[in-house]
Amino acid sequence: MKRAVVVFSGGQDSTTCLIQALDQYDEVHCITFDYGQRHRAEIDVARDLAIKLGASAHKVLDVGLLNELAISSLTRDNIPVPTESEDGIPNTFVPGRNILFLTLAAIYAYQVQAEAVITGVCETDFSGYPDCRDEFVKALNKAITLGMARDVRFETPLMWLNKAETWALADHYQKLDLVRRETLTCYNGIQGDGCGECAACHLRSHGLNEYLANQAVVSASLKEKTGL
Numbered sequence: 001m002k003r004a005v006v007v008f009s010g011g012q013d014s015t016t017c018l019i020q021a022l023d024q025y026d027e028v029h030c031i032t033f034d035y036g037q038r039h040r041a042e043i044d045v046a047r048d049l050a051i052k053l054g055a056s057a058h059k060v061l062d063v064g065l066l067n068e069l070a071i072s073s074l075t076r077d078n079i080p081v082p083t084e085s086e087d088g089i090p091n092t093f094v095p096g097r098n099i100l101f102l103t104l105a106a107i108y109a110y111q112v113q114a115e116a117v118i119t120g121v122c123e124t125d126f127s128g129y130p131d132c133r134d135e136f137v138k139a140l141n142k143a144i145t146l147g148m149a150r151d152v153r154f155e156t157p158l159m160w161l162n163k164a165e166t167w168a169l170a171d172h173y174q175k176l177d178l179v180r181r182e183t184l185t186c187y188n189g190i191q192g193d194g195c196g197e198c199a200a201c202h203l204r205s206h207g208l209n210e211y212l213a214n215q216a217v218v219s220a221s222l223k224e225k226t227g228l
């Protein structure tokens with residue numbers, strides 16, 4: 001029995017990871033973190049999608065303590081979210097978020113005897129978040145394996161894909177329309193194509209348009225990177 005835990009926010013990236021995990025593992029457990037995030041609708045979206053796609057279990061974990069400590073435009077209503085990518089670390093960065101989430105997901109994986117923790121972090125369409133970097137994920141994976149005395153493998157299937165290739169990956173599993181319609185990536189909390197104005201919406205729609213305009217080319221580069 002191959003089991004995996006997916007760190008699941010209900011956004012495009014983690015939903016695409018979930019779709020792939022359901023194809024690759026016998027049993028997939030989703031974990032979603034409630035940290036009092038600005039777009040709280042994402043928790044409901046995650047709940048609906050986990051059931052709809054067929055996850056074996058879905059845990060929503062209260063990590064309100066993160067909100068108390070980490071000041072960011074995603075944890076405070078009075079800090080506006082950016083409309084364009086900025087140089088340096090954007091104000092949507094929640095310090096420690098992935099350190100905490102991946103650690104908690106690994107504890108969950110230990111409990112349910114999952115061999116892998118899957119996260120949709122990505123270095124290619126880099127938002128400037130240091131905790132999305134491959135080097136960080138590998139270092140934390142090593143620390144956790146040492147600290148638990150059990151092999152838990154962190155998988156980052158989107159790490160080297162750009163957004164267009166992530167759309168191609170969803171399409172590979174015949175789920176492009178579902179991901180487009182039902183996921184929530186927008187910093188302003190609007191499902192599907194979103195507000196169209198925030199940095200997350202720009203990145204998402206730019207990738208989708210690039211994929212739709214060059215499907216064969218993007219699918220070929222996905223195949224080259226992933227073998228799919």
Ligand SMILES: [Zn+2]
Pocket residue numbers: 185186187188189194195196197198199200201
């Ligand atoms: Zn938006």
